[in-house]
Amino acid sequence: xxxxxxxxxxxxxxxxxxxxxxxxxxxxxxxxxxxxxxxxxxxxxxxxxxxxxxxxxxxxxxxxxxxxxxxxxxxxxxxxxxxxxxxxxxxxxxxxxxxxxxxxxxxxxxxxxxxxxxxxxxxxxxxxxxxxxxxxxxxxxxxxxxxxxxxxxxxxxxxxxxxxxxxxxxxxxxxxxxxxxxxxxxxxxxxxxxxxxxxxxxxxxxxxxxxxxxxxxxxxxxxxxxxxxxxxxxxxxxxxxxxxxxxxxxxxxxxxxxxxxxxxxxxxxxxxxxxxxxxxxxxxxxxxxxxxxxxxxxxxxxxxxxxxxxxxxxxxxxxxxxxxxxxxxxxx
Numbered sequence: 001x002x003x004x005x006x007x008x009x010x011x012x013x014x015x016x017x018x019x020x021x022x023x024x025x026x027x028x029x030x031x032x033x034x035x036x037x038x039x040x041x042x043x044x045x046x047x048x049x050x051x052x053x054x055x056x057x058x059x060x061x062x063x064x065x066x067x068x069x070x071x072x073x074x075x076x077x078x079x080x081x082x083x084x085x086x087x088x089x090x091x092x093x094x095x096x097x098x099x100x101x102x103x104x105x106x107x108x109x110x111x112x113x114x115x116x117x118x119x120x121x122x123x124x125x126x127x128x129x130x131x132x133x134x135x136x137x138x139x140x141x142x143x144x145x146x147x148x149x150x151x152x153x154x155x156x157x158x159x160x161x162x163x164x165x166x167x168x169x170x171x172x173x174x175x176x177x178x179x180x181x182x183x184x185x186x187x188x189x190x191x192x193x194x195x196x197x198x199x200x201x202x203x204x205x206x207x208x209x210x211x212x213x214x215x216x217x218x219x220x221x222x223x224x225x226x227x228x229x230x231x232x233x234x235x236x237x238x239x240x241x242x243x244x245x246x247x248x249x250x251x252x253x254x255x256x257x258x259x260x261x262x263x264x265x266x267x268x269x270x271x272x273x274x275x276x277x278x279x280x281x282x283x284x285x286x287x288x289x290x291x292x293x294x295x296x297x298x299x300x301x302x303x304x305x306x307x308x309x310x311x312x313x314x315x316x317x318x319x320x321x322x323x324x325x326x327x328x329x330x331x332x
Contacts, residue, residue: 061249071103072113072117072221074128076119076159081315084098085315090173105319114152127144128146129146156226157279158276173190175302178243186249227325227328228279229263229321233260298320298321
């Protein structure tokens with residue numbers, strides 16, 4: 001890819017600020033490069049194929065503050081399923097919460113008696129305890145996600161931490177600098193100035209926030225099983241990447257794989273220390289990265305080929321993540 005095409009892709013990313021976590025500006029699909037409205041099924045969307053039965057109904061949902069549903073889903077855009085049709089009716093527009101996200105699939109497959117999904121695009125660990133702010137759009141404003149918990153809650157999934165370390169900033173920075181002619185690792189250089197790895201420090205700092213979140217869940221829902229869900233593979237395990245989908249300097253690919261591995265490792269360690277169970281969504285996503293073909297890929301690039309936000313899981317990705325969650329949830 002030439003420098004001009006790299007700059008064009010990078011400018012598009014910067015203008016949208018959707019990469020990996022932001023996605024709090026969802027407005028029904030007008031920013032989606034695919035042109036697919038957020039409330040209509042398209043390629044990779046939620047509609048059942050002709051002749052196939054419709055998915056099982058989502059269990060009844062309890063309103064936050066009413067004692068808690070049996071299953072409560074907490075988390076950020078990777079849990080919410082941003083821009084995947086169809087958006088859940090009556091939920092905050094800024095959250096872009098899909099009824100085909102892994103929490104909804106999990107609720108249907110496990111046939112839980114009641115279910116509340118309060119996942120939201122752009123969420124950080126701070127939004128678990130305090131109402132999320134930002135562009136609200138239509139519908140109600142988000143509430144603190146922990147408000148959905150209660151003594152009746154028996155299953156909690158939590159997918160969080162990416163925004164705390166700055167996923168959107170990371171992707172934007174790495175794409176903008178991918179055409180550097182002065183260094184083979186321009187992204188790594190930006191985050192390791194003065195010999196300090198900023199992202200490693202952020203991951204370490206996020207660990208204590210995860211610890212606090214797990215303690216609060218345990219206090220609010222003492223009988224709940226807590227599943228801490230990791231992040232899926234984004235880049236291929238080997239090779240030079242795919243500039244047409246995600247323009248990154250080849251020299252930075254190993255560094256970025258390491259950042260995601262460190263984040264997931266931290267989550268696994270905090271789960272073990274906090275009486276929770278870690279759900280590995282990375283391993284099953286290998287071979288379904290952003291560089292694979294439509295129908296195989298679980299994560300979209302800068303120009304999504306199936307309905308999803310940029311550099312976010314599509315419907316297939318959420319099916320794969322749900323399978324990992326369900327397998328763990330069914331373990332005794």
